[in-house]
Amino acid sequence: MTDWKRWLRDINITLDDTQERQFSTYYETLVAWNQKMNLTGITEEYEVYEKHFYDSLLASCCYPFMNVSTLADIGGGAGFPGIPLKICFPHLQLTVIDATKKRIQFLQHLVKELALENVNVIHMRAEDAAREVNHRDHYDVVIARAVAKMPVLAELCLPFTRTNGVWIAMKGKSGEEEKIAAAGAIQTLNGGEIDQHYFELPTEASDRRVYVIGKTKGTPKAYPRKAGTIEKKPLQ
Ligand code: SAM
Incomplete structure (x- = not known):
């Protein structure tokens, strides 16, 4: 994968042999498990490296992960994007939260296969986990890709973000529209300034937008609302 090395050089990431092996084991494990459960529609090696691994790592161009301790992937x-970031920044304490049990089982297996330390994989809905004292207003960085549109995603992510931490939303072309629609939700949830970054994937050339949203103070008591309500009545 010569292109992979070049792509990483362009975003200032250098991998040692262990990290290279972790990415190839990730690829093999993903494709093997994908035969028994639906994890991804992308299985060709080059595409997984570009559209999953490299795409996830674009977040590291937008925020200094070297200075981050706690990362939550909602x-x-x-x-x-949590696992590729953890491979490249092994000091991170990573928490991955997902509502689908089978994906959590895959992640538990993957974490063992990659011998990753300080990774906590939690089978819960984000709305419920964000009510727990050890998760609420706790994480330096909260990140999410392909989970929900930004007005909904704000309510799933900002309650986990500590004051002066950030929520990172990884989006495609629709990001611009979503960002505008999410202005009210961000304000209600005590989000602050939005820092925006534009990319193109190296061969496929599709647009990527990464938004880094600050958190100015603790989450108001009423949020997040119950599962279902958030999607039915997104904050305006
Ligand atoms: N972030 C991954 C990626 O970019 O490939 C997965 C994207 S997948 C389309 C969306 C994932 O979000 C699913 O695994 C689903 O179970 C999870 N999800 C959706 N809503 C959720 C919620 N409210 N709480 C926790 N997980 C949720």
Whole structure:
């Protein structure tokens, strides 16, 4: 995968042999488990490296992960973007929360296969986990990709973010529209400034938007609302 090395160089990431092996084991495990459960529609090796691994790592161009301790990946599914970030920044204390049991079982297996330390994989809905004292207003960085539109995602992510921490929303082309629609939700949930970054995937050239949203103070008591309500009546 010569292109992979070049892509990483362009985003200032260098991998040692252990990290290279972790990415190849990740690929093999993902494809093997994907035969028995639906984890991803992307299985060709080059595409997994570009659209899952590299795409996940774009977050590291937008925020200094070297200075981050606690990272929560909300709706992490098969581990994106949390696991690629953990491989590249092994000091991170990573928590992945997902509502789908089978994906959690995959992640538990993957974490063992990759010998990753300080990874906590939790089978819960984000709305419920964010009410627990050890998760609420706790994480330096909360990240999510392909989970919900931003007005809904704000309510799933900002309650986990500590004051002065950030929520990172990884989006495609629709990000711009979603960001505008999420302005009210971000304000209600004590989100602050939005820092935005635009990318293109190296070969496929599709647009990526990464939004880094600050958290100015603790989450108001009323949020997050119950599962179902958030999607039915997104904050305006
Ligand atoms: N983030 C991964 C990625 O980019 O490949 C997975 C995306 S997948 C389309 C969406 C995931 O979000 C699913 O695994 C689903 O179970 C999870 N999810 C959706 N809503 C959730 C919620 N309210 N709480 C926890 N997990 C949720």
